[in-house]
Amino acid sequence: xxxxxxxxxAAKHAEMxxxxxxxxxxxxVATVSALVHALQRERGASNMFLASKGERFVTELxxxxxxxxxxxxxxxxxxxxxxxxxxxxxxxVRLFSRIAxxxxxxxxxxxxxxxxxxxxxxxxxxAASLGRLVSGLLAVVFETADAAAxxxxxxxxxxxxxxxxxxxxxxxxxxxxxxxFALGGFDDARKQRLEHLIESQDRCFEIFxxxxxxxxxxxxxxxLDPRDEAPFKRLRAAARSGATxxxxxxxxxxLATMRIDAMRGIEVVxxxxxxxxxxxxxxxxxxxxxxxRNMLDALGGLDTPDGSSAALLPATxxxxxxxxxVLDGGxxxxxxxxxxxxxxxxxxxxxxxxGDELNAARTALEERKLIERGKGLLMARRxxxxxxxxxxxxxxxxxxxxxxxxxxxxxxxxxxxxGEPVAPDRxxxxx
Amino acid sequence: xxxxxxxxxAAKHAEMxxxxxxxxxxxxVATVSALVHALQRERGASNMFLASKGERFVTELxxxxxxxxxxxxxxxxxxxxxxxxxxxxxxxVRLFSRIAxxxxxxxxxxxxxxxxxxxxxxxxxxAASLGRLVSGLLAVVFETADAAAxxxxxxxxxxxxxxxxxxxxxxxxxxxxxxxFALGGFDDARKQRLEHLIESQDRCFEIFxxxxxxxxxxxxxxxLDPRDEAPFKRLRAAARSGATxxxxxxxxxxLATMRIDAMRGIEVVxxxxxxxxxxxxxxxxxxxxxxxRNMLDALGGLDTPDGSSAALLPATxxxxxxxxxVLDGGxxxxxxxxxxxxxxxxxxxxxxxxGDELNAARTALEERKLIERGKGLLMARRxxxxxxxxxxxxxxxxxxxxxxxxxxxxxxxxxxxxGEPVAPDRxxxxx
Numbered sequence: 001x002x003x004x005x006x007x008x009x010a011a012k013h014a015e016m017x018x019x020x021x022x023x024x025x026x027x028x029v030a031t032v033s034a035l036v037h038a039l040q041r042e043r044g045a046s047n048m049f050l051a052s053k054g055e056r057f058v059t060e061l062x063x064x065x066x067x068x069x070x071x072x073x074x075x076x077x078x079x080x081x082x083x084x085x086x087x088x089x090x091x092x093v094r095l096f097s098r099i100a101x102x103x104x105x106x107x108x109x110x111x112x113x114x115x116x117x118x119x120x121x122x123x124x125x126x127a128a129s130l131g132r133l134v135s136g137l138l139a140v141v142f143e144t145a146d147a148a149a150x151x152x153x154x155x156x157x158x159x160x161x162x163x164x165x166x167x168x169x170x171x172x173x174x175x176x177x178x179x180x181f182a183l184g185g186f187d188d189a190r191k192q193r194l195e196h197l198i199e200s201q202d203r204c205f206e207i208f209x210x211x212x213x214x215x216x217x218x219x220x221x222x223x224l225d226p227r228d229e230a231p232f233k234r235l236r237a238a239a240r241s242g243a244t245x246x247x248x249x250x251x252x253x254x255l256a257t258m259r260i261d262a263m264r265g266i267e268v269v270x271x272x273x274x275x276x277x278x279x280x281x282x283x284x285x286x287x288x289x290x291x292x293r294n295m296l297d298a299l300g301g302l303d304t305p306d307g308s309s310a311a312l313l314p315a316t317x318x319x320x321x322x323x324x325x326v327l328d329g330g331x332x333x334x335x336x337x338x339x340x341x342x343x344x345x346x347x348x349x350x351x352x353x354x355g356d357e358l359n360a361a362r363t364a365l366e367e368r369k370l371i372e373r374g375k376g377l378l379m380a381r382r383x384x385x386x387x388x389x390x391x392x393x394x395x396x397x398x399x400x401x402x403x404x405x406x407x408x409x410x411x412x413x414x415x416x417x418x419g420e421p422v423a424p425d426r427x428x429x430x431x
Numbered sequence: 432x433x434x435x436x437x438x439x440x441a442a443k444h445a446e447m448x449x450x451x452x453x454x455x456x457x458x459x460v461a462t463v464s465a466l467v468h469a470l471q472r473e474r475g476a477s478n479m480f481l482a483s484k485g486e487r488f489v490t491e492l493x494x495x496x497x498x499x500x501x502x503x504x505x506x507x508x509x510x511x512x513x514x515x516x517x518x519x520x521x522x523x524v525r526l527f528s529r530i531a532x533x534x535x536x537x538x539x540x541x542x543x544x545x546x547x548x549x550x551x552x553x554x555x556x557x558a559a560s561l562g563r564l565v566s567g568l569l570a571v572v573f574e575t576a577d578a579a580a581x582x583x584x585x586x587x588x589x590x591x592x593x594x595x596x597x598x599x600x601x602x603x604x605x606x607x608x609x610x611x612f613a614l615g616g617f618d619d620a621r622k623q624r625l626e627h628l629i630e631s632q633d634r635c636f637e638i639f640x641x642x643x644x645x646x647x648x649x650x651x652x653x654x655l656d657p658r659d660e661a662p663f664k665r666l667r668a669a670a671r672s673g674a675t676x677x678x679x680x681x682x683x684x685x686l687a688t689m690r691i692d693a694m695r696g697i698e699v700v701x702x703x704x705x706x707x708x709x710x711x712x713x714x715x716x717x718x719x720x721x722x723x724r725n726m727l728d729a730l731g732g733l734d735t736p737d738g739s740s741a742a743l744l745p746a747t748x749x750x751x752x753x754x755x756x757v758l759d760g761g762x763x764x765x766x767x768x769x770x771x772x773x774x775x776x777x778x779x780x781x782x783x784x785x786g787d788e789l790n791a792a793r794t795a796l797e798e799r800k801l802i803e804r805g806k807g808l809l810m811a812r813r814x815x816x817x818x819x820x821x822x823x824x825x826x827x828x829x830x831x832x833x834x835x836x837x838x839x840x841x842x843x844x845x846x847x848x849x850g851e852p853v854a855p856d857r858x859x860x861x862x
Contacts, residue, residue: 003507003510003530003531003534003538004531004534004535004538006515007510007515007527007528007530007531007534008527008528008531010515010518010523010527011523011524011525011527011528011531013515013516013518014515014518014519014520014523014524014527015524017517017518017519018519018520018521018524020519021519076434079434079438084437084438084441084444084445085444086448086517086519087441087444087445087448088445088448088449088451088452088517088519088520089445089449089519089520089522089580090449090580091520092441092442092445093442093445093446093449093580094442096438096439096441096442096445097438097439097442099434099438100434100435100438100439100442103434103435103438104435107434107435149520149521149524
């Protein structure tokens with residue numbers, strides 16, 4: 001009995017520590033989302049500053065840069081709260097690596113700003129550099145979502161990650177638009193990039209909608225209200241058709257910014273709900289643990305097999321069987337022996353159910369990872385741009401009536417047959 | 432730099448703790464495999480004892496029971512070494528629950544034995560009870576394999592798990608044969624059960640062969656040498672055809688036992704190699720950590736951005752991109768800044784590759800889980816025996832030219848459409 005009791009409680013304790021760790025990760029995610037938003041605003045202003053050769057957005061830029069600082073401080077504080085000493089999961093290994101990458105990028109931020117001030121960067125170079133930092137920050141959210149073992153928290157994180165990714169693509173669309181409008185027109189490459197950004201954005205928001213409740217969907221639909229979106233959509237259509245006028249660059253910027261700021265409102269609600277959800281889960285687990293312990297105490301020394309009941313070995317082992325059959329009462333002993341077994345089996349069943357729900361949430365992440373990796377492989381082996389690689393996969397999927405993720409899997413399986421990686425020099429020039 | 436350094440080292444430390452924990456789990460697996468073998472021998476002897484109404488195997492039974500004791504002690508000692516206090520992963524939660532189940536079953540073993548001594552159990556009931564305990568022990572191995580984050584260790588555990596599962600099915604075949612031969616013949620239900628056990632065994636050993644090296648395959652082929660296996664195969668064929676003679680029950684038992692004991696020889700080699708592999712991985716990680724720390728110390732205060740190189744933000748974030756493109760040198764800074772970045776990126780790439788290899792190993796586990804769960808669901812909802820459920824799925828797969836795992840997934844997706852669970856009473860009577 002002692003061993004049974006010990007391991008039942010150990011399982012509960014491990015689950016609680018897992019939730020506490022998850023709660024810290026969710027705090028971290030909230031600070032990441034604030035920092036990403038601040039960086040997106042700085043990127044937008046820097047972009048306008050560079051595109052106007054320093055004539056515009058001088059004041060705003062200083063303000064936006066100053067806004068980044070407290071967000072960076074908050075992130076570093078959240079990182080300091082992470083318990084790195086006891087971490088021992090594959091998820092932590094990945095998370096910490098991502099964080100190291102992000103911190104390295106943040107350390108280089110002052111240098112990047114200096115080069116903006118000296119006009120030593122093109123708007124595209126600036127957008128690419130800050131885009132990588134943001135992408136690293138999004139990877140932190142991705143790893144948190146991937147490591148979450150609670151289905152509801154996992155769903156919330158998948159929704160948040162996809163929303164943030166969509167918002168970042170909206171930010172990149174804003175930057176691409178600014179550059180195009182400033183140049184007085186969109187060539188084919190810029191038009192293609194714009195299409196790609198719009199499509200990928202839509203895909204992210206579709207996944208987001210799948211993973212949130214009706215109330216959140218409503219908020220999202222309100223944000224998309226055609227009456228509010230009409231001016232932005234008109235400029236977007238102009239850019240896509242190539243019929244533009246350089247005077248609309250600032251209008252585009254401010255309309256796109258309004259749209260992104262409205263998205264930020266939804267993002268804040270998402271992070272607040274996530275925090276509430278984590279807190280509830282921890283409270284539930286604490287209550288559960290207490291109740292578990294009380295039951296075990298009550299059953300305490302009484303659970304010695306007395307041989308009076310039927311076969312005393314548990315009827316069904318928890319693993320490798322359907323949840324439905326786990327509670328089949330087969331040859332269960334009666335009375336107190338049965339009560340302990342109920343605890344063991346109920347716990348096994350709950351874990352099985354959680355696993356099923358989790359798998360559903362993770363599939364969305366897994367598919368995204370596969371598609372991104374298939375795309376990356378095509379880019380490297382075929383010297384394609386991101387857009388070209390994505391379009392090639394999508395076209396193949398449409399032609400063959402297959403899912404995009406299946407095509408990505410085929411690409412990855414074919415890996416070595418696609419030829420040698422193209423040298424970095426050639427890759428850069430093809431971008 | 433401090434933050435970067437801290438999190439790079441934290442990632443390495445987390446990886447090392449993960450490996451140390453894995454090493455303890457592998458020790459645990461070795462004790463589990465010894466205990467399973469001892470229980471299988473006790474089950475076989477108890478079976479012969481019950482089938483002969485106490486005329487045979489009286490002495491052997493006492494010896495086999497005595498052999499279980501040190502294995503149980505070793506298991507409990509290995510469990511005591513597990514660090515339950517710091518565990519905080521979903522894998523640990525599941526592992527601890529499985530262990531609680533196993534300990535509960537072990538606590539009931541004395542009562543079970545008493546009932547054997549009193550002939551208060553049928554051979555089938557005994558086989559079922561001990562089968563559940565063994566199945567719980569196998570689940571411990573399964574969870575360890577599922578939680579392993581090192582691809583090579585994971586492959587070794589998948590091989591071992593499938594081998595142990597195959598050996599357990601061979602043990603069940605031995606028991607089914609003893610009962611059939613003792614009764615002087617195999618009715619349709621017993622024949623069907625035998626077929627099922629043989630097929631499932633073959634499937635397990637096929638997966639085992641996929642996950643081991645050539646040397647191990649050779650050992651396996653030597654064990655299967657037709658010259659040695661011929662007598663066993665002859666009796667098996669007799670049982671399958673139903674043309675049997677009750678005097679062969681003991682011959683069947685000793686031939687099947689020789690075969691299972693030979694399997695145990697392979698199992699021991701597998702667990703020894705697993706231990707060696709874990710030890711090497713830990714030594715590698717230690718060396719890696721030391722080297723990592725030295726590099727970071729050497730780079731120490733020198734990594735301040737000096738603005739002299741190109742854009743200082745890292746070229747490519749680790750996440751969501753193909754490993755192939757991670758090391759594309761894009762706009763990397765030169766010199767020392769680049770060296771730190773190399774560390775960050777190399778680590779990210781290694782983690783990506785490990786993830787890919789791990790996924791391959793886990794697929795085998797995942798498919799087994801789905802098939803078992805599909806089978807369980809059919810058993811519960813359609814009041815089928817395990818064999819009937821398996822055959823139904825296999826026939827469907829053959830008819831539709833689909834993989835068994837795809838059919839299992841369909842069964843699970845259809846869950847609610849398959850009707851209400853059949854009451855436990857009816858299920859028991861249909862077994």
